Amino acid sequence: MTIQIDSLAYTNRLRSLPPGHKLSFAGLLLIISAVSHPLVQILIAAWMSIWTVGYAGIPAKTYFKLVYAAIFFWLTSLPALVINGTDLAHLSLIENDLIGGLNIGSYYLYISHHGVIQAGAIFTRAIASLSCLYFIMLTVPFSELLQTLRNIGCPVLITEILLLMYRFIFVLLNTANEIWIAQKVRGGYRNFSTSMKSLALLIGQLLKRTLENYRQVLLSLKSRGFTGELQVWNSYRYRQSSRYSIEAITGIIFLIALEWVENGRIFTRV
Known part of the structure; x- marks a missing residue:
């Protein structure tokens, strides 16, 4: 969704x-x-x-x-x-x-x-x-929303935090879906007891993988010369109606x- x-x-x-x-x-x-x-x-x-x-x-x-x-x-x-x-x-x-x-x-x-x-x-x-x-x-689009907020004077720090949070929503949902499918295929949710155990494992693995993805994002930003501000480029031309x-x-x-x-x-x- x-x-x-x-x-x-x-x-x-x-x-x-x-x-x-x-x-x-x-x-x-x-x-x-x-x-x-x-x-x-x-x-x-x-x-x-x-x-x-x-x-x-x-x-x-x-x-x-x-x-x-x-x-x-x-x-x-x-x-x-x-x-x-x-x-x-x-x-x-x-x-x-x-x-x-x-x-x-x-x-x-x-x-x-x-x-x-x-x-x-x-x-x-x-x-x-x-x-x-x-x-x-x-x-x-979220990138245009952030650019508009910057244009009206919203602090850069807030827009960057919003951008990172938005990006990690997708990472979180995709990771949770992959783990849930793998557990369901192995019968991890066939009864209440196994469901609770599988859910606990899912939360633990989700936290671990999210932290690992966060570390990879930091490394990728540093390797691309991150200077403290995320730049969002948009070449789309708008037309008023x-x-x-x-x-x-x-x-x-x-x-x-x-x-x-x-x-x-x-x-x-x-």
């Missing part, structure tokens, strides 16, 4: 757009999604999905796999947000917040109305924010106006 994501960033249909424009567009929507209401957040998620799948040509299967992964993490946190508990003696205090529940001894577990609202708000904000991040990840620019500006203005209307409705109710 990660390798496919990296290749899509170089081959998508929005590749010719300047990376600074794409980063500014997604960054503004990310800020709006962090402070807006659920309706606006849902529209941002849908709109960014259209940009990513429709305009950039990213396969829907790949994109929605990433969305499903985010939904899975949200589901794991759902019980902690929705389920609450109290002593039976204090049951009258939660009548307005109670949706349903059951007794466990002298304790009462219940589904919280406030918790459901909070879970929904977290879901819409997370999906909207992730759709903006996925747009950047799937349409802007009036159509995409107009659509992006119009959409952002519409979302800001809609958020303004939503705020007005809330203040009117209060």
Whole structure:
């Protein structure tokens, strides 16, 4: 999946757009999604999905796999947000917040109305924010992202650390996949006991090989005359698109106006 994501960033249909424009567009929507209401957040998620799948040509299967992964993490946190508990003696205090529940001894577990609202708000904000991040990840190559960060004044040390971390993500995943396949072929995961032993061996070998790869990277940098700064060269020529620019500006203005209307409705109710 990660390798496919990296290749899509170089081959998508929005590749010719300047990376600074794409980063500014997604960054503004990310800020709006962090402070807006659920309706606006849902529209941002849908709109960014259209940009990513429709305009950039990213396969829907790949994109929605990433969305499903985010939904899975949200589901794991759902019980902690929705389920609450109290002593039976204090049951009258939660009548307005109670949706349903059951007794466990002298304790009462219940589904919280406030918790459901909070879970929904977290879901819409997370999906909207992730759709903006996925747009950047799937349409802007990492080297161009780092170059853009340098152009706007980001410290070189930070961009170099990001570059090395990004490179070692691939090394880590490829090494883990190779070890896992070798263990599975030898029956290393046929039951729970052997699975735990194989997992421990995998983690140990993964750490060992990662350190060895890190040492090889240092040696290769020194042999190539590394002077303390990693230079990223890019010869790709970008073309601005009036159509995409107009659509992006119009959409952002519409979302800001809609958020303004939503705020007005809330203040009117209060």
